[in-house]
Amino acid sequence: MTRGGGRRLVAAAAVTAVAVAALAACSTEAADQKVIDRLSKLDVLTVPAGATELSRSSVKGGGNNAIRTSSTVTLVYATPQTPTEVGQHFHARFDAAWHFHDNGAVDLGGWRASGRPGPDPNADPATAAEVVARPVTPTDKAPAGSQSVVTVTVSATRPA
Template identity: 65%
Template structure:
């Protein structure tokens, strides 16, 4: 009799653990979606005038309540600006709201910068952005006349 009761208790506990894990997965998935939604609406994720969107992808961070992976949104667009002009334009439009630092680790003729929200990084906790402008190659799906392909990636981890 004791063995049967112990098995039932173990089965009930196992079901409770599975149910709790399912609820946690739902709440983390919803939280990841909120992060993706917020990132998608950031000003740096808007294709500038004269640019043509090539692609936009999202990646939900996942993980659990303790280990959280970053969610991200990546925008790729083509523009008639050169990579250097893209860099000047990014600084002109975003230096008041983002702290972008130019990065020399880029192919010759390209431009790259990384940064986060500024002056208040607390407004978008854990949010970082990377902008890479490079010359158009024959492998790109860029329209005629495009001089650069720009990749803008933003990421953030959901709040704890």
């Protein structure tokens, strides 16, 4: 081996490792974006008639091929329904497609539920939703007549 050849081999190996890591990051980012795109189209993330969308955001999960964190889409809207009516509305609207279970751990006057999609709750084990309805506060930018602010958060991990 010529003088300096070992250093070139080490440098080439380092460049290859960086390139492989960059390609893996690109593919996981693209896969996370596909999850965001899929979640964004779910029926549970539609603003019901009479409600006003306040915000919508998404966060890519990240991680790597071995450890994947959930990607999340969050919808916040104001509605003239009370939190209890929001809960009744969610059950009436989504019980055929989602398995929502009421959760008693909620602030006084609010409603909270979590669920998974599908008639078979094990059909899509990587997707989950949480819905919280709370009374409007003076700091909310809700239109006049709104009685609740509803936050719907849906998350899923990308396929392995």
